[in-house]
Amino acid sequence: MMTLPWLDLPMVWAGLIAVAVLAYVLLDGFDLGCGILFAIEHHDEDRDVMVNSIAPVWDDNETWLVLGGGGLLAVFPLAYATILPALYPTMIGMLLALVFRGVAFEFRFRATTRGGRQAWDIAFGVGSTVAAFCQGLTLGGLVQGVKVVDRAYAGGWWDWLTGFSILCGIALVVGYALLGATWLIWRTEGELQERCRGYARTLGGTTLGLIGVVSLWTPMLNPAFQARWFGWPGIVLTSPVPVLVALLAWRFWRGLKRREEASPFLCALGWFVLCFVGLGISIFPAIVPPSITIWDAAAPPESQAFLLVGAVVLVPMILAYTGYAYWVFRGKVRPGAHYH
Amino acid sequence: MFGFDALALARAQFAFTVMFHIVFPALSIGLASYLMVLEGLWLRTGRAVYIYLFRYWLKIFSLAFGMGVVSGLVMSYQFGTNWAVFSDKAGPIIGPLMGYEVLSAFFLEAGFLGIMLFGMNKVGRGLHFLATCIVAFGTLFSAFWILSVNSWMQTPDGFTLAADGRFLPTSWMRIMFNPSFFVRFPHMVLASYLSVAFLVGATGAWHLLHDRQNPAARMMFSMSMWMAAIVAPIQIGMGDLHGLNTLQYQPAKVAAMEGLFDTTRGAPLALFGIPNMQTEHLDYAIEIPHASSLILRHEWNGEVQGLKAWPVADRPNALVVFWSFRVMVGLGFAMLSIGLASLWLRHKRRLYDSRVLHWAVVAMGPSGLIALLAGWVTTEVGRQPYTVFGLLRTADSLSPIAAPGVAASLAAFAVVYFLVFGSGVLFLLKLMAAPPHSGETGPDPQMPARSSGIMPGPVLVAGE
Numbered sequence A: 001m002m003t004l005p006w007l008d009l010p011m012v013w014a015g016l017i018a019v020a021v022l023a024y025v026l027l028d029g030f031d032l033g034c035g036i037l038f039a040i041e042h043h044d045e046d047r048d049v050m051v052n053s054i055a056p057v058w059d060d061n062e063t064w065l066v067l068g069g070g071g072l073l074a075v076f077p078l079a080y081a082t083i084l085p086a087l088y089p090t091m092i093g094m095l096l097a098l099v100f101r102g103v104a105f106e107f108r109f110r111a112t113t114r115g116g117r118q119a120w121d122i123a124f125g126v127g128s129t130v131a132a133f134c135q136g137l138t139l140g141g142l143v144q145g146v147k148v149v150d151r152a153y154a155g156g157w158w159d160w161l162t163g164f165s166i167l168c169g170i171a172l173v174v175g176y177a178l179l180g181a182t183w184l185i186w187r188t189e190g191e192l193q194e195r196c197r198g199y200a201r202t203l204g205g206t207t208l209g210l211i212g213v214v215s216l217w218t219p220m221l222n223p224a225f226q227a228r229w230f231g232w233p234g235i236v237l238t239s240p241v242p243v244l245v246a247l248l249a250w251r252f253w254r255g256l257k258r259r260e261e262a263s264p265f266l267c268a269l270g271w272f273v274l275c276f277v278g279l280g281i282s283i284f285p286a287i288v289p290p291s292i293t294i295w296d297a298a299a300p301p302e303s304q305a306f307l308l309v310g311a312v313v314l315v316p317m318i319l320a321y322t323g324y325a326y327w328v329f330r331g332k333v334r335p336g337a338h339y340h
Numbered sequence B: 001m002f003g004f005d006a007l008a009l010a011r012a013q014f015a016f017t018v019m020f021h022i023v024f025p026a027l028s029i030g031l032a033s034y035l036m037v038l039e040g041l042w043l044r045t046g047r048a049v050y051i052y053l054f055r056y057w058l059k060i061f062s063l064a065f066g067m068g069v070v071s072g073l074v075m076s077y078q079f080g081t082n083w084a085v086f087s088d089k090a091g092p093i094i095g096p097l098m099g100y101e102v103l104s105a106f107f108l109e110a111g112f113l114g115i116m117l118f119g120m121n122k123v124g125r126g127l128h129f130l131a132t133c134i135v136a137f138g139t140l141f142s143a144f145w146i147l148s149v150n151s152w153m154q155t156p157d158g159f160t161l162a163a164d165g166r167f168l169p170t171s172w173m174r175i176m177f178n179p180s181f182f183v184r185f186p187h188m189v190l191a192s193y194l195s196v197a198f199l200v201g202a203t204g205a206w207h208l209l210h211d212r213q214n215p216a217a218r219m220m221f222s223m224s225m226w227m228a229a230i231v232a233p234i235q236i237g238m239g240d241l242h243g244l245n246t247l248q249y250q251p252a253k254v255a256a257m258e259g260l261f262d263t264t265r266g267a268p269l270a271l272f273g274i275p276n277m278q279t280e281h282l283d284y285a286i287e288i289p290h291a292s293s294l295i296l297r298h299e300w301n302g303e304v305q306g307l308k309a310w311p312v313a314d315r316p317n318a319l320v321v322f323w324s325f326r327v328m329v330g331l332g333f334a335m336l337s338i339g340l341a342s343l344w345l346r347h348k349r350r351l352y353d354s355r356v357l358h359w360a361v362v363a364m365g366p367s368g369l370i371a372l373l374a375g376w377v378t379t380e381v382g383r384q385p386y387t388v389f390g391l392l393r394t395a396d397s398l399s400p401i402a403a404p405g406v407a408a409s410l411a412a413f414a415v416v417y418f419l420v421f422g423s424g425v426l427f428l429l430k431l432m433a434a435p436p437h438s439g440e441t442g443p444d445p446q447m448p449a450r451s452s453g454i455m456p457g458p459v460l461v462a463g464e
Helices: A009-039 A044-054 A058-075 A077-086 A088-110 A114-143 A163-187 A190-221 A223-230 A234-238 A240-257 A263-283 A301-328 B006-045 B048-082 B084-118 B125-154 B172-176 B181-210 B215-249 B251-258 B291-297 B318-347 B355-363 B367-383 B403-433 B457-462
Strands: A286-288 B159-161 B167-169 B269-276 B281-288 B386-388
Touching: A009 A044, A009 A058, A009 A114, A009 A163, A009 A263, A009 A301, A044 A163, A044 A190, A058 A077, A058 A088, A058 A301, A058 B048, A058 B084, A077 A088, A077 A114, A077 A286, A077 B048, A077 B084, A088 A114, A088 B048, A088 B403, A114 A163, A114 A263, A163 A190, A163 A263, A190 A223, A190 A240, A190 A263, A223 A234, A223 A263, A234 A240, A234 A263, A240 A263, A301 B084, A301 B167, B006 B048, B006 B125, B006 B181, B006 B367, B006 B403, B048 B084, B048 B215, B048 B403, B084 B125, B084 B167, B084 B172, B084 B386, B125 B172, B125 B181, B125 B367, B125 B386, B181 B215, B181 B318, B181 B355, B181 B367, B181 B403, B215 B251, B215 B291, B215 B318, B215 B355, B251 B269, B251 B291, B251 B318, B251 B367, B269 B291, B269 B318, B318 B355, B318 B367
Parallel strands: none
Antiparallel strands: B159 B167, B269 B281
């Protein structure tokens, strides 16, 4: 089997997995957000428009999650084998919620009775919200640290459940709802769009506040995080992150005030990217904080190289396909435009 | 909890989720090939009945495929949640194979599925047929990787064992094409084909019982009876080859399948019996003398090893394996009998008039899927007490998880799966209960489908 001594395969794969996870959060974030907004949007026609705006793309969005999970097993099996038992309840909760939401999406159009349709609408909204909350719990549970002894999870059943992980769960629900609302500002018009501007103001402020609290809490979890964020020379790298968040916040509110359509969504995406970068700064090179690095967790080079060949060929094709689907779907979604 | 330990519960959870899941890919594999044949025949002959049938079954395929994707998402994380040690140790080998399954087959299917489902009037007949062929090929390609992983767990090859117990790949060719892959893969593909043949046949028979002249019902019934007559005997032959392969590499599994405890020359074949693992005896046995030796060794007095040849801790549960194997083989021969009966009635020109045959086929509708599940139970329970046969014990593969947590999540899975996939199966049955008629329209391009991939109908509609 080929080996590529000039290539740091674990670094390459860590980058690819990070891209897959970020792609998942950005893409499924806005369509989960549309589901979360079902809690405050009750009108049938508006709900149809919301679902129609994500219908063409959400299946592909979720695929990044399969890629992340499958990829982790293939190239960082130790991370897969320690993160999943440690976060067992949050992962199972997320999967069941996504199952519910996935079929509800299809079944709500097939339901023949009013009650059936309402039941699947509830399944769609609740499934989206629970999935988002569980993802936040998972993220928080991972960042705060997973106890590993002898290549196995050594903590308890409820270790993931802390104030920090609950805060992350709430933050992700609010953040996804913001992505959903700004997406709808971009893709809809009329009263729905106007209401979404209102949601975006509230959700934007709340999201910023939560980002602030999580950002201040994170360095306190682990002295290494603290050294990286506030020590010299790390601060050269880390200080631009909050500055950029503030700049995007200014741009976000200007966009809302001037009734721009795309900029609030792009700014919200920008916040997520910056949070992700900040997370990377905190935990790198750990893949399972605090103790397991990407090199500890890496599969042998034969395994990583074998799958890399396929990824190098197929991931660009997938990205091109995705880009094409979004391009075809640019423009406003009108009531009854696609579905009845 | 209730006397079950975490190991038993984790096994139950995996068995439950994977048995729910495998039904949908099996339907997808069989239906995709059937749709390819229907569309090919339509392009060749121009007969409208083929395209009506194509559209009729396309709706069912779309729903089954979608449920396979949703239940498959769960599977990709189950290895880590419940079988962490297995994931850590075997991950370097099975991980990349499953990664390729996700990457290539899934994206191939997801991409071209939209054209297949909604694109007939958008891309032209030739290109549409190409998309259908690619989807059919994609489902087989998916099966290829998954069966490769499973076969490797049964007959591991092409690796070295590291000092810490991890399996490290040395030859990907020997890993992918390990010794039992060549029998397991065709056996599974044929099983998917037979499952779909009997579902299609039962649907056709049901509508023939109501209207013998319905041309689409006649066509689907006739085609599925050809499949039963031709594929059932091939599958029985394939099963025999599979058995010989298992005898070579996993003789304890064969002993459990036969309910044989003592190593015997001229071993009998038990038609009935209750293997008792405690007393090491096959109770209430009804046997055909020498038949087992004849089948397995192709010799009158061939020697067949009994379970006592292995320590108690290394034996699979014969009660389960013995019976699941008999369910599979029994249904296999019942399918063969239907196939032969259909040949006779076809010869007598009574294929569309024999109500006895129609009722029998309706009753046999789920037989292919039940046989397929029974076969998987046989091979998976027969691999016990190992996950990687002979090398890694199931008890040593488990995640560090506690019984109450696994029990709670198992209960949650049971509730959600019965609710969600129960509704899905009802939708499927509703589609199959509608008689096929001329002017079938296929999936509604106005309706979003979980399975429509990243290039669904609306893309094509909007792209006009």
